[in-house]
Amino acid sequence: MITYLEAIRLAQEKALSEDTRVFLYGQDVGNFGGAFKATKSLAKEFPGRVFDAPLSEDAIIGMAVGAAIEGMRPIVEMQFADFSTCGFNQIVNHAATLYYRTGVPCPIVVRLPSGGTSGGGPFHSQSMEALYAHYPGLVVMTPATVEDAYGMLLQAVALDDPVIFCEHKFLYYHLKAEGLPESVLPVGKARLARPGRDATIVTHGAMLHESLAAALDLAEDGYEVEIVDLRTVKPIDTDTILASVARTGRLLCVSEEWPWGGVAAEVISRVSSEGFGLLDVAPMRLNAKDTPVPYHPDLWSVHRPTARSIAEAARRLLHI
Amino acid sequence: MPTQKADPPVTGADFIKAYRLMLVARVLEEKLASLYRAGAIKGGVFLGRGQEALSVSVGIHLHRGDIYAPLIRDQAGRMAFGDTVLDTLRTYLGSQLGPMRGRDGNIHRGRPREGYYAMISHLGAMIPAVAGALLARRLRGESGIVGATCIGDGGTSTGAFHEGLNAAAVEKLPLILVVANNQYAYSTPNARQFACADLLDKAVGYGVVGHKVDATNLEQCLATLRRAIGAARAGGGPQLVVGDLLRLVGHGEHDDGSYVDPALKASPVGRDCVLLAEERIISENWAPAAECAKWRQEAEQEVNATVDKVRREPGPDPEDDDWAAFSNSEFAEHYAGL
Numbered sequence: 001m002i003t004y005l006e007a008i009r010l011a012q013e014k015a016l017s018e019d020t021r022v023f024l025y026g027q028d029v030g031n032f033g034g035a036f037k038a039t040k041s042l043a044k045e046f047p048g049r050v051f052d053a054p055l056s057e058d059a060i061i062g063m064a065v066g067a068a069i070e071g072m073r074p075i076v077e078m079q080f081a082d083f084s085t086c087g088f089n090q091i092v093n094h095a096a097t098l099y100y101r102t103g104v105p106c107p108i109v110v111r112l113p114s115g116g117t118s119g120g121g122p123f124h125s126q127s128m129e130a131l132y133a134h135y136p137g138l139v140v141m142t143p144a145t146v147e148d149a150y151g152m153l154l155q156a157v158a159l160d161d162p163v164i165f166c167e168h169k170f171l172y173y174h175l176k177a178e179g180l181p182e183s184v185l186p187v188g189k190a191r192l193a194r195p196g197r198d199a200t201i202v203t204h205g206a207m208l209h210e211s212l213a214a215a216l217d218l219a220e221d222g223y224e225v226e227i228v229d230l231r232t233v234k235p236i237d238t239d240t241i242l243a244s245v246a247r248t249g250r251l252l253c254v255s256e257e258w259p260w261g262g263v264a265a266e267v268i269s270r271v272s273s274e275g276f277g278l279l280d281v282a283p284m285r286l287n288a289k290d291t292p293v294p295y296h297p298d299l300w301s302v303h304r305p306t307a308r309s310i311a312e313a314a315r316r317l318l319h320i
Numbered sequence: 321m322p323t324q325k326a327d328p329p330v331t332g333a334d335f336i337k338a339y340r341l342m343l344v345a346r347v348l349e350e351k352l353a354s355l356y357r358a359g360a361i362k363g364g365v366f367l368g369r370g371q372e373a374l375s376v377s378v379g380i381h382l383h384r385g386d387i388y389a390p391l392i393r394d395q396a397g398r399m400a401f402g403d404t405v406l407d408t409l410r411t412y413l414g415s416q417l418g419p420m421r422g423r424d425g426n427i428h429r430g431r432p433r434e435g436y437y438a439m440i441s442h443l444g445a446m447i448p449a450v451a452g453a454l455l456a457r458r459l460r461g462e463s464g465i466v467g468a469t470c471i472g473d474g475g476t477s478t479g480a481f482h483e484g485l486n487a488a489a490v491e492k493l494p495l496i497l498v499v500a501n502n503q504y505a506y507s508t509p510n511a512r513q514f515a516c517a518d519l520l521d522k523a524v525g526y527g528v529v530g531h532k533v534d535a536t537n538l539e540q541c542l543a544t545l546r547r548a549i550g551a552a553r554a555g556g557g558p559q560l561v562v563g564d565l566l567r568l569v570g571h572g573e574h575d576d577g578s579y580v581d582p583a584l585k586a587s588p589v590g591r592d593c594v595l596l597a598e599e600r601i602i603s604e605n606w607a608p609a610a611e612c613a614k615w616r617q618e619a620e621q622e623v624n625a626t627v628d629k630v631r632r633e634p635g636p637d638p639e640d641d642d643w644a645a646f647s648n649s650e651f652a653e654h655y656a657g658l
């Protein structure tokens with residue numbers, strides 16, 4: 001069985017072995033193999049191409065930008081997504097603007113170990129996809145399955161545009177698959193993770209799995225919820241979302257990030273303006289609470305959406 | 321300690337070559353100032369008056385294949401690296417035919433594919449980028465190339481300066497980081513910017529070689545940058561060059577610089593490096609005064625003719641711009657209502 005984390009490691013191994021332009025740079029990614037071991041043994045396998053960076057997020061990403069201009073394909077690891085704020089400037093002002101300003105693309109991949117885990121607390125739990133998606137020029141990927149973690153990371157490396165790769169820490173160890181995928185959906189294509197007829201849940205990342213569990217619960221009451229896994233939040237697959245809402249007439253957006261200006265808000269905005277007539281009832285969203293992510297597991301498990309709160313929200317949407 | 325070989329002298333020919341580039345930059349910037357006053361420039365104008373000697377000395381010692389990320393006040397260095405009066409004016413005047421196609425302006429111009437990076441405004445940000453470019457060259461097995469970037473006294477206080485120089489030092493990259501200490505960051509004097517005795521003190525802190533230069537003196541600038549760039553090229557790791565000078569204009573053309581201490585203007589840092597260089601050429605008999613005047617006229621003719629040409633060029637057409645922030649055009653979205 002291959003875990004989500006191992007899939008990420010294997011994708012990097014494959015990228016390194018197939019493309020000499022690829023190198024890995026980040027804190028502790030060298031001999032130590034990364035804080036989560038996502039680069040384990042790669043430094044040994046690819047001497048001189050996997051190396052430790054100083055504790056300098058701005059420099060790590062800025063250096064990746066320079067290397068990309070020179071034709072390389074750097075994959076940089078932020079130790080936690082939360083620390084990417086210290087490299088924010090290089091991401092949003094340098095990497096994201098380069099192609100529009102100069103016509104030279106910026107093929108970097110910034111890996112962000114994202115999202116909450118029990119005990120993570122305010123600074124090791126954040127979901128930053130909406131923040132980066134706000135900026136023109138960044139592809140923002142949020143793989144929710146082992147297969148996508150592998151296939152999408154390889155796609156990210158192959159893309160000429162900068163990619164913010166939001167890999168979810170909650171899925172690292174417990175999400176497993178039999179093997180690696182032969183193929184992967186095109187970049188920017190959402191996936192119907194579960195067919196249904198009564199309501200649509202649009203979600204991404206770890207919330208896919210909470211939503212799937214909620215759908216099972218609702219199925220016991222005889223309601224079939226359709227689930228769309230966005231996979232990539234930018235570009236976003238509005239067509240797949242609208243097609244699902246056309247079938248169900250009801251929309252619940254579930255997202256682990258904060259509510260204000262998030263992915264859920266964006267999806268609702270699109271469906272409201274482009275598919276208003278498809279809706280039977282007002283669309284709903286369920287996000288994390290609008291506070292920093294709490295440390296204590298009892299607080300944390302209520303802070304973020306869970307299968308239980310998603311099922312409750314879906315029941316309200318269905319007027320059960 | 322190994323005895324240091326004396327630097328070879330800066331020849332009259334070297335000096336004149338640099339001086340003529342400084343002159344083109346000076347004349348071009350004088351024109352930009354008048355175009356700004358006439359309302360012909362799109363956006364702001366930020367000039368390098370007084371900084372030409374230091375700036376040109378960087379660009380002139382770089383080779384094709386090297387990397388150069390100039391900053392705000394580097395018109396002279398840009399000319400030396402191969403930028404043109406035409407590209408400069410096209411960018412300032414917003415010609416569609418310029419390298420930035422109206423998408424970015426003034427000093428934010430470059431041709432990254434040619435090693436000539438287009439600065440982003442955020443000061444310090446180019447330092448890690450050049451370091452990363454040098455890392456990439458090393459990974460590809462290239463040696464003997466260098467990357468140079470410039471920063472002001474204010475920019476030395478950024479996190480990016482610290483992170484970039486430190487990371488370059490850790491990797492022993494052939495980076496030349498040139499600090500033009502023009503005594504002010506906009507209106508903020510050195511005393512409110514840093515507390516070390518001299519910005520050169522930073523070199524030892526980062527474990528890099530430091531060089532100090534009187535940046536009003538072209539000969540010293542040429543010799544110092546030749547040494548620093550040569551050392552980086554030879555594998556000596558990052559080189560920090562600190563030049564003392566004074567910004568002889570406002571921060572931008574909108575600013576009269578009334579806060580600049582008159583005592584500084586009257587002090588040695590307040591001297592005009594272009595005038596000093598011209599005096600030197602004449603006193604050394606490298607060229608007569610009339611020749612210097614002729615060079616200035618030639619520069620003026622080129623600048624004026626180019627302004628006339630560029631002013632007739634089309635600006636960017638909003639209907640034609642593909643408005644694509646992604647290089648993969650299929651990712652572009654057309655939002656309802658836009």
Ligand SMILES: Cc1ncc(C[n+]2csc(CCOP(=O)(O)OP(=O)(O)O)c2C)c(N)n1
Pocket residue numbers: 392393441442443471472473474475476478502504505506567571
């Ligand atoms: C990170 C950042 N903060 C603020 C600014 C706004 N700004 C532009 S130039 C400038 C002063 C720069 O001073 P210095 O680094 O000494 O360069 P000089 O203008 O003197 O050449 C400031 C504050 C900026 N461009 N970047």
Ligand SMILES: [Mg+2]
Pocket residue numbers: 472473474500501502503504505506
């Ligand atoms: Mg200054």
